[in-house]
Amino acid sequence: MNWPFRRRPKPAGPRSMRRSFVTPEGVDLQLELGSAGSRAAAFLFDSLIIVVTLVAFTIAVATLLSAGEAEVLMILWLLGFFVLRNGWFSLFEMGGRGATPGKRLLGLRVVARDGARLTGGAVIARNAMREIEVFLPLSFLGEQAAQGTADAFLTLFALLWSGIFLFFPLFNRDRLRVGDLIAGTWVVRTVNSKLGADLVAAAERPRRTFSEAALGLYGVYELQTLEDVLRNGREDSIATVARTIRHKAGIEEEGDDLGFLSDYYAALCARLESGLMVGRRRENKYSEPVRSGGRVRI
Amino acid sequence: MTVQTSAIPTSAILEARPALVNATRFRAAHQDDWERLDGLLTRIEKRSIRALPEEDLLALPLLYRTTLSSLSVARDTSLDRSLIVYLEQLCTRAYFQIYGVQTSAWRQIGRFFARGWPEAVQALWRETLVCVLLTAASAVVAYLLVRGDPSWFFGIIPEGLAGGRDPSASTESLRATLYDRQEKMLATFATFLFTHNSQIAIFSFALGFAFAVPTVLLIAYNGLMLGAFFAVFAAKGLGWNLAGWLMIHGTTEIFAICLSGAAGLRIGTAIAFPGRETRTEAAVRAGRSAAVAMAGTVIMLAVAGLLEGIGRQTVIDDTSRFLIGGGALAGWLLYFYLPRGRTAR
Numbered sequence: 001m002n003w004p005f006r007r008r009p010k011p012a013g014p015r016s017m018r019r020s021f022v023t024p025e026g027v028d029l030q031l032e033l034g035s036a037g038s039r040a041a042a043f044l045f046d047s048l049i050i051v052v053t054l055v056a057f058t059i060a061v062a063t064l065l066s067a068g069e070a071e072v073l074m075i076l077w078l079l080g081f082f083v084l085r086n087g088w089f090s091l092f093e094m095g096g097r098g099a100t101p102g103k104r105l106l107g108l109r110v111v112a113r114d115g116a117r118l119t120g121g122a123v124i125a126r127n128a129m130r131e132i133e134v135f136l137p138l139s140f141l142g143e144q145a146a147q148g149t150a151d152a153f154l155t156l157f158a159l160l161w162s163g164i165f166l167f168f169p170l171f172n173r174d175r176l177r178v179g180d181l182i183a184g185t186w187v188v189r190t191v192n193s194k195l196g197a198d199l200v201a202a203a204e205r206p207r208r209t210f211s212e213a214a215l216g217l218y219g220v221y222e223l224q225t226l227e228d229v230l231r232n233g234r235e236d237s238i239a240t241v242a243r244t245i246r247h248k249a250g251i252e253e254e255g256d257d258l259g260f261l262s263d264y265y266a267a268l269c270a271r272l273e274s275g276l277m278v279g280r281r282r283e284n285k286y287s288e289p290v291r292s293g294g295r296v297r298i
Numbered sequence: 299m300t301v302q303t304s305a306i307p308t309s310a311i312l313e314a315r316p317a318l319v320n321a322t323r324f325r326a327a328h329q330d331d332w333e334r335l336d337g338l339l340t341r342i343e344k345r346s347i348r349a350l351p352e353e354d355l356l357a358l359p360l361l362y363r364t365t366l367s368s369l370s371v372a373r374d375t376s377l378d379r380s381l382i383v384y385l386e387q388l389c390t391r392a393y394f395q396i397y398g399v400q401t402s403a404w405r406q407i408g409r410f411f412a413r414g415w416p417e418a419v420q421a422l423w424r425e426t427l428v429c430v431l432l433t434a435a436s437a438v439v440a441y442l443l444v445r446g447d448p449s450w451f452f453g454i455i456p457e458g459l460a461g462g463r464d465p466s467a468s469t470e471s472l473r474a475t476l477y478d479r480q481e482k483m484l485a486t487f488a489t490f491l492f493t494h495n496s497q498i499a500i501f502s503f504a505l506g507f508a509f510a511v512p513t514v515l516l517i518a519y520n521g522l523m524l525g526a527f528f529a530v531f532a533a534k535g536l537g538w539n540l541a542g543w544l545m546i547h548g549t550t551e552i553f554a555i556c557l558s559g560a561a562g563l564r565i566g567t568a569i570a571f572p573g574r575e576t577r578t579e580a581a582v583r584a585g586r587s588a589a590v591a592m593a594g595t596v597i598m599l600a601v602a603g604l605l606e607g608i609g610r611q612t613v614i615d616d617t618s619r620f621l622i623g624g625g626a627l628a629g630w631l632l633y634f635y636l637p638r639g640r641t642a643r
């Protein structure tokens with residue numbers, strides 16, 4: 001958790017969107033934050049629904065208005081407008097899914113940063129802040145459009161000032177809106193993946209064996225890249241990878257690329273896992289095995 | 299789980315066929331549990347937690363813990379990324395269903411009225427006092443200014459809002475604005491007042507983020523308008539009557555505006571002066587409780603809208619107006635500040 005105004009040393013390496021999120025059982029779930037783009041898209045989608053609903057609602061009220069019952073319709077319209085504008089986000093996020101329809105579509109969810117239950121107060125706080133994030137710049141824009149060039153400088157200043165709130169998520173590491181900051185929430189991606197098939201158990205046939213030198217070429221990073229290649233199953237990439245590995249390990253070409261890679265994957269995985277068991281984890285092909293808890297051996 | 303050391307030559311793996319890598323063993327042992335949890339979660343996510351039969355509901359936490367420990371073990375012993383990613387998302391989804399789920403809507407509403415709202419308002423007492431004093435002070439300033447020089451009135455009140463109620467108006471026309479009945483569209487008027495004022499309350503809460511300065515201005519301006527109108531009516535000897543006209547709904551409405559201003563003030567001061575906490579912690583604590591108070595002011599403004607739109611138009615007797623307004627204020631004060639026994643939340 002950071003506050004954008006406080007200077008901190010920049011983290012080394014590429015900026016990741018994964019954040020640690022420790023459950024009461026003490027396991028780190030490693031949530032992935034929603035990107036600024038997907039959040040903007042979700043917001044636009046929600047706004048679109050709100051605007052379309054409002055327009056349809058207004059047209060319906062206007063046509064019925066001529067038929068009589070004016071008072072009830074006017075009240076309905078006023079209340080409907082108010083609830084849609086202020087309640088749409090809050091009411092959906094207070095529900096069990098913690099997401100508006102737009103967020104669900106984009107696979108996002110609002111979560112309390114401390115891992116506790118998302119309270120009604122937090123949801124109201126984060127959405128009331130939309131008043132200054134969205135409606136304030138909009139009203140300044142509208143004012144300028146209405147008055148022409150009445151006071152261009154003042155309008156520019158007002159736009160800049162309110163723009164700070166609008167673009168706030170881009171200025172901090174955790175992509176927090178002003179509302180998220182006040183409410184102690186953040187927006188995370190909801191992943192819903194299926195369990196891929198077991199690559200190693202698949203083959204019921206004699207496997208190829210590999211020399212120590214051939215298996216010593218790669219580390220965990222390369223193993224998992226190989227896993228991706230095998231799971232994607234694209235023939236050209238399988239052929240390329242097989243050629244590279246054969247070339248490096250000095251193994252002769254024998255035609256069956258997929259079978260070769262599957263066997264190599266199984267053998268490499270088994271070898272690296274046996275290393276894990278005794279506390280040696282080899283991250284990638286450049287690194288020497290690291291003893292957990294110890295120093296890097298050079 | 300058999301431990302293989304790297305000393306064993308790689309060809310030996312060929313013979314150890316049933317347990318080539320950890321992921322295989324692991325999947326064989328636990329996959330049924332994971333798939334059952336996956337199925338339960340999908341059903342909850344598609345419909346709701348109520349869709350589950352009791353036996354599945356009881357199994358849910360157990361399956362969650364099993365899967366969580368599977369994830370820990372898999373991270374340390376297995377290199378099958380697909381397996382780890384699958385377990386991570388499964389645990390995350392289960393976590394949100396088990397820890398993140400809200401209590402029922404009625405329970406939440408009940409708690410809000412019983413404890414949440416009054417406690418949030420009590421926590422804001424200092425800021426509320428500041429807002430009330432600020433309103434009063436600005437009203438006095440505006441009153442003195444306009445009494446001294448009526449042209450100030452036009453500097454404070456926009457023409458549209460004055461609606462003829464300015465220093466040049468006659469006593470009769472001013473009296474008429476206080477007591478004339480408007481028969482038509484009373485309820486619409488009440489609704490309009492409610493939505494308009496609520497929007498301002500939410501806005502003043504949100505503006506608190508800009509170090510509370512705009513909120514303070516909003517509250518002060520509210521007071522100025524109050525004072526300016528008083529000056530106009532008092533000059534014609536209608537001060538008491540205006541007080542009644544304002545009291546009937548104003549006690550509720552001005553109190554609500556002060557509370558929403560206090561909520562904004564709280565956020566602004568928490569960010570500017572976080573004290574011992576970090577700035578983020580202070581902002582979150584202030585934000586969550588102030589938001590509850592702010593949500594409450596929307597309810598107060600609904601009441602004020604009813605009193606203003608309907609009550610004021612039908613009750614035109616000054617004493618009744620004072621009684622209703624005073625009663626409402628006493629009611630709010632008792633509700634918010636009456637000490638309650640502290641129980642565990």
